Amino acid sequence: MFTRDFPESLYHWRVIEIVHLVSFAIRIFPVVVSDNWKLIEYSLPNYRATQLFDLDADPRETANLAACPTHCEKLAEMRAKLFDSRDRSGDLTHRHGKTYWSHWQG
Numbered sequence: 001m002f003t004r005d006f007p008e009s010l011y012h013w014r015v016i017e018i019v020h021l022v023s024f025a026i027r028i029f030p031v032v033v034s035d036n037w038k039l040i041e042y043s044l045p046n047y048r049a050t051q052l053f054d055l056d057a058d059p060r061e062t063a064n065l066a067a068c069p070t071h072c073e074k075l076a077e078m079r080a081k082l083f084d085s086r087d088r089s090g091d092l093t094h095r096h097g098k099t100y101w102s103h104w105q106g
Contacts, residue, residue, distance in 0.1 A: 030100070032082045039078035043103040052078065 032039045036056045042049040052066040052075050065071045091097030 030082055030086070032078050032085060034078065034081055037074060037078060039075070039082060041079075041082065043100060045103055048103070050075070 029040055029042050033055075036054065038051075038053045038055055038061065040051040042051075050066040051061075051064045052068075052071060053061045053063070054065060055061075057063075066075060086092065086097070086101065089097075092101060
């Protein structure tokens, strides 16, 4: 239903519904899952957040390890995979991809 206007890499993205009073918006954020680790990068104008989860130790995704110094190498590795996915899928040439990545400054 919503996929017709989104890039092919949408299959690796998380769709977040945001409801505020009467307004409704759909935000799309890239997700990378590799070797039982999961990276989610939220990026909007004036807002940026990163989530990194060890799915073996935390299958319910309750402990965000993105700011943990002992996981900085894993974070860099997962971001490299995110950028690779972005480049292979052509996100930078798609209007929704351009919008998302224009706010991302990592």
